[in-house]
Amino acid sequence: MARAPKAGNEKEQGKKYSRRHFVAGGGVVLAGGALSSYAAPTAAAAPAKASDYPQSTAYLVYDSRQCAGCQSCMLACSLVHEGEASLSLSRIQVTRSVLTRYPYDIQIAVCRQCPEPLCVANCPTGACHIDIANGNVRRTDESRCIGCQTCLESCPFTPHRTVWKPDASKATKCDLCTDAPYFSKPGGPSGQQACVVTCPMGALKVVHELPSQTDIGGYDVNLAPPPPPPGQFGFPGAKPKGSAKSAPEKL
Amino acid sequence: MTTPGYAGKILKVDLTGKKVESIDTSKYEAFGGGYGMGVALFWDLCVAPGGWDLQDPFDPRNIVSLMTGPLAGTGLPYTGRTNVSGLSPQAWPICWFSRSNFGGSFSATLKMAGWDGVVVQGKAESPIYINIADDRVTLEDAQSLWGLNTWETQEEIYKTYSSKNHGRYGSEWQKIGDNYTTMLPSIVTIGMAGENKTRIGSLIHGGGSGAGQGGFGSVFGSKNLKAIAVIGTGSVKVADARAVRDAREWYSTKFPGRASSTGSAACTGCNRACRKRDATLGKDSDGCTESIWYNLPSPPFERTSTRDRSRAADIAQKYGINAFDICFGGPMAFPSPPDHPIQPAVPAHTGSGWYFKQLYDMGIIGPGKEIDTAPLPMEMYDQVEFAEAYATAICKRVGIGDLLAEGVARFAEAVGRISDMDTILRCPAWGFVDHWTMPSVEWAYGNLMDSRDINNHDMSLNSRTMTCEEVVKTAASGTLPCEGDAFMFDYSWQGEQAFETGVYSRHKAEFVAWRQHYATFYKESMLLCDWAFANLMSMASPDGKGATPETEPLFLKAVTGKDFKFADGIETGRKIWNLKRAIFSLQGRHRDMEKFAGFMCRPGASKAALGGRLPVYDGTKWEFQDCTDMYLDEQGVEHWKTAFYDVEGWDNMTGYPKRKTLEDLGLKHVADLLQARNKLGSG
Numbered sequence: 001m002a003r004a005p006k007a008g009n010e011k012e013q014g015k016k017y018s019r020r021h022f023v024a025g026g027g028v029v030l031a032g033g034a035l036s037s038y039a040a041p042t043a044a045a046a047p048a049k050a051s052d053y054p055q056s057t058a059y060l061v062y063d064s065r066q067c068a069g070c071q072s073c074m075l076a077c078s079l080v081h082e083g084e085a086s087l088s089l090s091r092i093q094v095t096r097s098v099l100t101r102y103p104y105d106i107q108i109a110v111c112r113q114c115p116e117p118l119c120v121a122n123c124p125t126g127a128c129h130i131d132i133a134n135g136n137v138r139r140t141d142e143s144r145c146i147g148c149q150t151c152l153e154s155c156p157f158t159p160h161r162t163v164w165k166p167d168a169s170k171a172t173k174c175d176l177c178t179d180a181p182y183f184s185k186p187g188g189p190s191g192q193q194a195c196v197v198t199c200p201m202g203a204l205k206v207v208h209e210l211p212s213q214t215d216i217g218g219y220d221v222n223l224a225p226p227p228p229p230p231g232q233f234g235f236p237g238a239k240p241k242g243s244a245k246s247a248p249e250k251l
Numbered sequence: 252m253t254t255p256g257y258a259g260k261i262l263k264v265d266l267t268g269k270k271v272e273s274i275d276t277s278k279y280e281a282f283g284g285g286y287g288m289g290v291a292l293f294w295d296l297c298v299a300p301g302g303w304d305l306q307d308p309f310d311p312r313n314i315v316s317l318m319t320g321p322l323a324g325t326g327l328p329y330t331g332r333t334n335v336s337g338l339s340p341q342a343w344p345i346c347w348f349s350r351s352n353f354g355g356s357f358s359a360t361l362k363m364a365g366w367d368g369v370v371v372q373g374k375a376e377s378p379i380y381i382n383i384a385d386d387r388v389t390l391e392d393a394q395s396l397w398g399l400n401t402w403e404t405q406e407e408i409y410k411t412y413s414s415k416n417h418g419r420y421g422s423e424w425q426k427i428g429d430n431y432t433t434m435l436p437s438i439v440t441i442g443m444a445g446e447n448k449t450r451i452g453s454l455i456h457g458g459g460s461g462a463g464q465g466g467f468g469s470v471f472g473s474k475n476l477k478a479i480a481v482i483g484t485g486s487v488k489v490a491d492a493r494a495v496r497d498a499r500e501w502y503s504t505k506f507p508g509r510a511s512s513t514g515s516a517a518c519t520g521c522n523r524a525c526r527k528r529d530a531t532l533g534k535d536s537d538g539c540t541e542s543i544w545y546n547l548p549s550p551p552f553e554r555t556s557t558r559d560r561s562r563a564a565d566i567a568q569k570y571g572i573n574a575f576d577i578c579f580g581g582p583m584a585f586p587s588p589p590d591h592p593i594q595p596a597v598p599a600h601t602g603s604g605w606y607f608k609q610l611y612d613m614g615i616i617g618p619g620k621e622i623d624t625a626p627l628p629m630e631m632y633d634q635v636e637f638a639e640a641y642a643t644a645i646c647k648r649v650g651i652g653d654l655l656a657e658g659v660a661r662f663a664e665a666v667g668r669i670s671d672m673d674t675i676l677r678c679p680a681w682g683f684v685d686h687w688t689m690p691s692v693e694w695a696y697g698n699l700m701d702s703r704d705i706n707n708h709d710m711s712l713n714s715r716t717m718t719c720e721e722v723v724k725t726a727a728s729g730t731l732p733c734e735g736d737a738f739m740f741d742y743s744w745q746g747e748q749a750f751e752t753g754v755y756s757r758h759k760a761e762f763v764a765w766r767q768h769y770a771t772f773y774k775e776s777m778l779l780c781d782w783a784f785a786n787l788m789s790m791a792s793p794d795g796k797g798a799t800p801e802t803e804p805l806f807l808k809a810v811t812g813k814d815f816k817f818a819d820g821i822e823t824g825r826k827i828w829n830l831k832r833a834i835f836s837l838q839g840r841h842r843d844m845e846k847f848a849g850f851m852c853r854p855g856a857s858k859a860a861l862g863g864r865l866p867v868y869d870g871t872k873w874e875f876q877d878c879t880d881m882y883l884d885e886q887g888v889e890h891w892k893t894a895f896y897d898v899e900g901w902d903n904m905t906g907y908p909k910r911k912t913l914e915d916l917g918l919k920h921v922a923d924l925l926q927a928r929n930k931l932g933s934g
């Protein structure tokens with residue numbers, strides 16, 4: 001249920017920024033409630049000065065209503081990055097509670113490539129970094145990761161978008177397939193992403209404009225295909241009746 | 252070393268002794284997975300020890316196994332199902348060894364927890380559920396869950412994992428051992444129908460992924476086993492991750508799934524999304540036959556509204572009852588010919604809901620009669636409240652519900668009307684209700700040689716652009732290793748031609764054998780979904796060739812790394828099929844028993860046909876013909892059986908497998924045991 005902000009949480013002391021700072025710094029003070037975990041600086045309330053961080057050139061957005069909960073994106077993610085199929089190692093998390101009513105049954109958690117990435121800000125070794133050579137995607141350099149889990153705790157979202165790899169005792173995160181050794185397509189912010197190309201529902205997409213940082217709306221977008229024109233319910237040969245503009249015949 | 256694709260261990264739970272053990276999967280790898288492993292486990296745990304006649308499915312010695320395959324959880328499409336097997340309470344007149352399966356996320360989760368399957372034997376003293384969290388397996392008290400419906404049960408078990416909201420607004424990672432997951436456990440459970448040991452209890456997972464046919468929910472009930480819950484944080488290792496993902500993309504591009512609309516739901520890894528997230532009333536509930544079990548045949552009734560059908564669907568899911576057996580008519584009804592015993596229209600599925608109303612209308616059963624219809628409010632038959640009363644009476648075994656709980660075939664027997672199977676009660680074989688069985692005779696023959704309705708949705712042959720001859724030749728090019736015989740697809744059913752090349756011919760025997768071996772391995776053991784495989788024809792590809800036989804070995808090779816040939820799977824299927832035949836023989840199967848219900852051999856047999864246009868060869872040319880007048884000839888069926896037993900290497904007189912057949916398949920120990928029990932075929 002409602003998550004109270006972790007005020008005074010010992011783990012957060014000594015960090016440059018924390019979840020709490022992040023929320024408060026944005027000028028949004030929420031005493032709790034389910035949305036608190038998603039609260040981020042609104043455009044209006046954001047500090048006037050532009051972020052010190054270069055913005056990512058690509059963002060993964062999704063449509064939680066269009067999603068079918070098949071988790072193919074998750075399995076594709078772990079296959080191309082880790083070489084094995086795992087839900088726990090996936091950098092996109094799609095949680096489905098089948099006994100909850102649509103559309104509240106599916107929750108999709110993607111890395112937002114935050115304008116002010118707290119995982120990057122707080123990482124003590126620089127493992128979490130901004131990859132200037134690859135469209136400023138926020139990445140983890142696993143060779144520099146010491147497994148301190150700071151980035152997991154720093155991520156202001158629930159569930160945290162940084163992912164723990166228990167066998168390696170290292171953290172990792174979505175790199176938009178910049179470094180996906182088992183992916184046979186060019187990845188990265190200007191390339192393709194395994195989750196996007198695998199999704200059978202067209203429920204995932206990469207955009208190149210910074211989505212609105214208000215709540216989740218900027219990322220959970222409408223990607224549903226347009227409905228068929230009137231009279232055309234997918235039956236071959238059916239033509240709209242009395243319509244001046246009939247759809248072009250497919251041969 | 253564990254072969255990639257497999258988790259490496261099978262979980263064995265002995266409920267009587269409260270013991271949990273692990274069996275090395277490698278011991279059973281020769282049987283592939285799923286049903287194959289289920290059959291082999293049944294042999295080892297139930298047959299080989301001896302001292303049991305293999306008749307009573309509620310005997311604690313019966314096992315119920317839930318098995319996955321190497322493809323589950325890899326992200327390859329159509330691989331989301333879990334096979335269930337054991338002695339079936341629903342099969343009639345003998346509770347044959349049988350199977351069922353269900354989709355959802357259970358199989359992938361089980362693999363990620365490190366298990367290829369779960370096999371349960373014995374009986375708990377009081378209700379329990381099996382809780383699997385990776386390699387930690389516990390038997391939990393389920394007394395407080397007993398009596399809850401399948402949805403409530405799952406919600407209660409969810410609560411033991413996390414108090415955090417698993418909805419749209421976020422679930423936190425939770426720690427399981429040293430690993431983390433955001434997932435809820437995958438749970439398969441039973442409702443009232445299983446708890447009260449009707450013969451038609453189903454297993455329900457999620458909103459309505461279910462294993463209905465066979466009555467395995469009732470086997471759970473007989474063991475005091477309420478549910479199996481699993482949460483898995485590990486991974487499925489594959490031989491070549493790049494090849495796996497590429498194979499998926501290749502397949503999905505070449506054979507696109509049905510265009511899926513917003514609000515669809517899919518099994519783990521699938522691209523078909525055949526289910527619904529936004530079910531009319533329930534929660535992912537209205538998927539298959541359960542969505543139309545309460546759909547009154549029209550005519551004579553008014554059309555049942557979607558809302559009422561959905562209400563009934565939710566009842567079937569929550570009570571965990573096999574909607575097929577209790578069906579009120581199925582999705583549609585077909586106008587009957589004037590002299591047909593069913594008027595005015597033949598319903599697709601003559602389940603007990605439909606059949607018992609016929610008896611009522613005929614005055615055979617009813618209030619105050621020897622067989623009373625109490626407590627059912629017969630005047631409300633056409634109102635959805637009746638569906639609830641009907642299911643409740645069955646699940647609680649109240650009044651006439653006690654007889655109906657035995658399944659439709661045993662119900663007919665109890666009212667002394669088994670001969671209705673010649674006319675109005677359409678159950679082609681072993682008491683399973685008709686399911687598009689005719690005129691696609693391989694479906695009918697498959698039922699007869701197996702122990703249930705085989706679910707043969709995958710064999711449809713049609714094309715908008717090809718001639719009939721091109722269609723049969725294309726289909727025949729895929730049936731490796733006996734490819735090239737177009738007469739396998741000849742449905743001529745009248746005169747000499749039927750015996751030469753048609754439905755009674757050796758060609759049809761070879762096709763049915765191929766189809767059974769295919770299904771036994773690829774669909775039931777590798778768990779490729781019936782809605783996509785086999786696929787001998789596809790209008791999506793320019794040459795009309797389907798995904799079979801190219802896709803299956805491609806998937807298996809990418810996952811296991813083994814140089815897998817399509818025909819290897821057919822041969823393994825034959826091995827499993829023969830091991831199962833040995834179990835049938837021990838249970839009492841004999842050639843003389845393998846007879847269709849009478850209606851199959853009378854005019855009207857094919858009147859409930861979903862697409863009755865089939866290829867027919869008249870001795871000179873091929874042509875698609877409407878075959879909905881087809882019915883079988885008893886002599887013809889016997890002719891076909893002789894050919895079929897010969898193709899399989901079974902004794903012509905008894906139908907028992909022969910020693911040579913079994914030994915060639917590496918099953919000498921099976922031949923020895925059959926011989927000791929006088930069940931080995933001669934020759």
Ligand code: SF4
Nearest residue numbers: 067068070071073199
């Ligand atoms: S692949 Fe697409 S439909 Fe499937 S879970 Fe991911 S986002 Fe949803």
